[in-house]
Amino acid sequence: MSESISMASEAPSPSLLEVLESGGHRSTAPRRAIASLLEKKQEGFSADALSDELPSVGRATVYRTINLFLEAGAICKLATMNGSHIYSICGVGHHHHHTVCVECGAVDEFRADAVERLISELSAEIPGEIVSHRLELFVNCHSCPEIAGG
Amino acid sequence: MSESISMASEAPSPSLLEVLESGGHRSTAPRRAIASLLEKKQEGFSADALSDELPSVGRATVYRTINLFLEAGAICKLATMNGSHIYSICGVGHHHHHTVCVECGAVDEFRADAVERLISELSAEIPGEIVSHRLELFVNCHSCPEIAGG
C-alpha cells in the first residue's frame, strides 16, 4: 500500500516574498499583490486569469513576475489535458509530480518513490539514456463544488 | 527485467491516406504531400518545420491537416522539455508513451505495462480518481549524428 507516496495538500507554501528577496529582487507593490494572491490559490492558474484578478498590475509585470518565481522554483509550469498549460505554487522543493483536476483545475503535488524507481527500471529497456521525465496525472478531485462551483 | 515493455522503433506507420479516407476526407495533393512526408519522419516535427519542407502547401493547410490526423489519432502532440511541443506519427494504435531525444528530437514510442500498473497503484493513494495521465521521457538517443548531424 502506502509505501513512499507523499501528497502535499497540507503543506504551506513558502513565503514568496522571501523567495523574491533571497533572489536579490525588490519587494514592490505589484509583486506583493501577485505573491499574496498566489499564496491563496489551490488551483492552477493561467497568467491571463491572474492578470484579470489584478487589474491594477500590468500584464507584462504579471508575466515577468511569474517567470521570476518560475526561475526560483517557487512555482511550476504544468500541462493540462488539452495541451495548454497552467502554473501552480510548489510546496515541495524538489522533484515531484502533479495531479490536475480536469473539472476544477485544482493542482496537487506528490512524490512517489515508485515513480522514480519505475523510471530507472525503464532506462534498462529503452535505447539511450533517460535525461529527465515528466508525469502528470489528470484526476477528478471530487471536491470541485467548493472551489469552482461545478 | 524486460517484462512487458515494447518499443515501436520498427513498427511501420499505418497509411495516413487510409486514415484520411476512412475518416471521410478527400485525398488531395496537399494532403498526400504531407502524408508522404510524415511517413518518412523518425523525429518529431513542428508544424512550422513541416511547412518549410513543403513550400507549395499553404501554412493553414498544414495546420488543418495536422489537426485532422491528430483527431484521427494518427499522430500525437507531445511536449518537449522546454515547454514547446512537437508532433509525431503514432505507430501504436492505443495508449502509449514517448521518448524524445533532447539532442536531435527523435521520438520513439513505448508501451510498458509497468507504467500502467504503477498508475493504478497510485490511484489508491491519491485523492479523487485518476482520469488520464501523461508521461514523457526525455532521453539522449546516442544516434543523433545520423539524423541531425549533431
Next chain:
DNA sequence: TTAGATGCAAACGGTTTGCAAACCA
C-alpha cells in the same frame, strides 16, 4: 542617487479563421 521595476503598446511566434477561388468525387 541609481539600478531595478513598472506600464504601456507594439512585436512576437504559433495557430486559427473568413473568404473567394480551386478542386475532388
Next chain:
DNA sequence: TGGTTTGCAAACCGTTTGCATCTAA
C-alpha cells in the same frame, strides 16, 4: 455539379520586448 479543400491574409492568443517613467534601497 456541389460540397470540400485550398491559399492568402488578417485575426487571434499567449507571451515577450523596447522604452520612458517611476521607485525601492
